[in-house]
Amino acid sequence: MKSLRAQIASVTDRENLIYEIWHENQQVAEISKEPGRGYEIEIYPAAENGAWHFDLSEFKAMLEYGVKELESNPQ
Secondary structure (H helix, E strand, C coil), X not given: CCCEEEEEECCXXXXXXXXXXXXXXXXXXXXXXXXXXXXXXXXXXXXXXCCCCCCHHHHHHHHHXXXXXXXXXXX
């Protein structure tokens, strides 16, 4: 059972596209590659000061796929 989904997005505060990772209706993380910088990840807190719990293989695959998606969608 997959609990995560992702999408490529264009946001106003970034020059390039980003890769958003979501769990239900909450954003978990965002991968970006801005000019002159390497790939970076922002990880957001879980609701109500809780902790995220994901299958490690699924989360790792989502991160790796995100980098590949951003590589193939330069802006």
